[in-house]
Amino acid sequence: METDRLIQRLAETSGPVSRLAPPSIRTAIWLALAIPYVALVVFVMTPRSDLVAKLTDAAYVVEQFAALATGITAALAAFASIMPGFDRRFLLLPVPPFAVWFGSLSLGCVQSWFQFGPDGLSLHPDWFCFPAIILVGMVPAITMALMLRRGAPLTPRLTTALGGLATAGLGNFGLRLFHPQDASIMVLVWQMGTVFVLTALAGWAGRWLLDWRALTGTVRRSITVR
Amino acid sequence: MDNRALEMLMQAAQSGDTRAYAQLLNEITPRLRQIIQNQRRFLQPADIEDLVQEVLLSLHAVRATYDPQRPFKPWLFAIARNRLADGARHYARHAAHELQVEDLTVTFSDQVANIDAEAYGDPEALKRAIQELPRGQREAIEMLKLRELSLKEAAAASGTSVGALKVSVHRAMARLRKVVNG
Numbered sequence: 001m002e003t004d005r006l007i008q009r010l011a012e013t014s015g016p017v018s019r020l021a022p023p024s025i026r027t028a029i030w031l032a033l034a035i036p037y038v039a040l041v042v043f044v045m046t047p048r049s050d051l052v053a054k055l056t057d058a059a060y061v062v063e064q065f066a067a068l069a070t071g072i073t074a075a076l077a078a079f080a081s082i083m084p085g086f087d088r089r090f091l092l093l094p095v096p097p098f099a100v101w102f103g104s105l106s107l108g109c110v111q112s113w114f115q116f117g118p119d120g121l122s123l124h125p126d127w128f129c130f131p132a133i134i135l136v137g138m139v140p141a142i143t144m145a146l147m148l149r150r151g152a153p154l155t156p157r158l159t160t161a162l163g164g165l166a167t168a169g170l171g172n173f174g175l176r177l178f179h180p181q182d183a184s185i186m187v188l189v190w191q192m193g194t195v196f197v198l199t200a201l202a203g204w205a206g207r208w209l210l211d212w213r214a215l216t217g218t219v220r221r222s223i224t225v226r
Numbered sequence: 227m228d229n230r231a232l233e234m235l236m237q238a239a240q241s242g243d244t245r246a247y248a249q250l251l252n253e254i255t256p257r258l259r260q261i262i263q264n265q266r267r268f269l270q271p272a273d274i275e276d277l278v279q280e281v282l283l284s285l286h287a288v289r290a291t292y293d294p295q296r297p298f299k300p301w302l303f304a305i306a307r308n309r310l311a312d313g314a315r316h317y318a319r320h321a322a323h324e325l326q327v328e329d330l331t332v333t334f335s336d337q338v339a340n341i342d343a344e345a346y347g348d349p350e351a352l353k354r355a356i357q358e359l360p361r362g363q364r365e366a367i368e369m370l371k372l373r374e375l376s377l378k379e380a381a382a383a384s385g386t387s388v389g390a391l392k393v394s395v396h397r398a399m400a401r402l403r404k405v406v407n408g
Contacts, residue, residue, distance in 0.1 A: 001279075003255060003275060003278060003279055003282070006279055006282060006283075007248060007251040007252055007255065007282065008248065010247070010248075010251060010282065010283075010286050011244045011245070011247045011248035011251065012244060014239065014242070014244055014247050014286065014289075015242050016240065016241050016242030017240050017242075017289055017290040018290060019240060019290055019291075019292070019293070019294075020290050020291050020293075022293065082291065083291050083293070084288065084291060084292075084300075084301045084302075084304035084305045084308070085296065085297075085300035085301040085303075085304040086304075150290065151288065151291055152284075152287075152288040152291050152305065152308075154304065154308050212284060212287075212308075212309065212312055215284065215287035215288065216280065216283040216284055216287055218287070219283045219286050219287050220283065
């Protein structure tokens with residue numbers, strides 16, 4: 001097809017479009033859908049019996065806030081990354097809260113070492129964390145994927161990795177509201193480990209989830225069908 | 227046309243104004259073509275035009291992402307840069323796996339491609355020689371020479387690329403020529 005003809009067909013077949021809201025609004029929308037679901041899962045799984053007491057545990061509160069902040073900032077970065085011309089500094093938003101989250105857990109490990117010696121860093125299986133974080137993050141993940149597909153696939157893998165980090169962070173926040181596992185080494189390995197794995201998997205899936213060829217293929221089909 | 231005018235056209239296009247959209251696309255196309263020509267000097271004009279069209283299709287696909295509060299050109303150039311980089315990755319992947327054999331002789335009209343049938347004297351010998359070819363070369367000969375499919379049709383039927391088909395038939399002809407000439 002000649003370019004002039006292509007332009008003519010694009011104009012003829014175009015219609016009004018709903019502009020994508022700014023990343024901050026889209027993040028708020030995503031949270032508005034995700035938080036009630038997370039609350040429902042926590043309710044069904046039964047909140048941990050010592051939750052009120054844990055609210056006075058500084059390390060627990062810091063880690064929970066950091067996990068939630070990582071989820072929110074990663075979502076903001078993901079939604080920004082699908083807007084052409086976006087400020088690339090948005091991509092760094094999750095770094096500070098993630099550093100606080102990781103740092104707090106690492107500090108907890110060091111404190112356990114000094115307090116209990118090698119016993120303070122004993123590790124045992126806690127496979128429950130993986131499916132539990134997936135359960136808590138499932139609806140937020142699906143919602144995130146659907147919302148990301150409306151944008152431009154400028155950096156597919158990075159975008160979906162950020163989306164994965166957002167949902168995994170939120171998932172971990174919810175998990176610790178009903179799963180009474182607070183040993184720093186256990187949280188670091190099993191819970192944060194799950195977050196890493198889910199983020200990496202989401203990034204790997206980016207090339208299939210967000211693809212220019214799928215988008216332009218749809219446009220081509222729409223302008224050739226009469 | 228200045229930035230403000232382009233922004234207004236894009237805003238109108240997002241609202242469904244098809245004339246404004248056509249005007250916008252006609253306005254930006256020469257600039258896109260120039261940018262792509264500068265960035266990809268090694269490309270043929272047809273390939274440059276393909277890239278221009280890819281950028282236009284991409285812009286159309288994601289036109290909802292333009293924020294009227296922000297300038298239009300950075301938005302447009304971000305899409306163009308991304309599609310150019312994507313095109314370069316796609317080109318590199320295919321160049322690594324394909325041999326450029328544009329000047330290989332694969333048509334009946336080219337003398338080099340033709341086996342002199344009289345030199346055989348034995349059609350059965352030719353048939354046996356074809357059967358003894360490696361599978362890929364045999365299939366290429368059968369599709370292109372015996373069934374007279376076009377390169378595109380044969381590529382679609384066999385699931386291989388046009389370039390790979392040309393290589394296969396070239397090698398097959400070379401082997402058959404050796405058999406014919408003893």
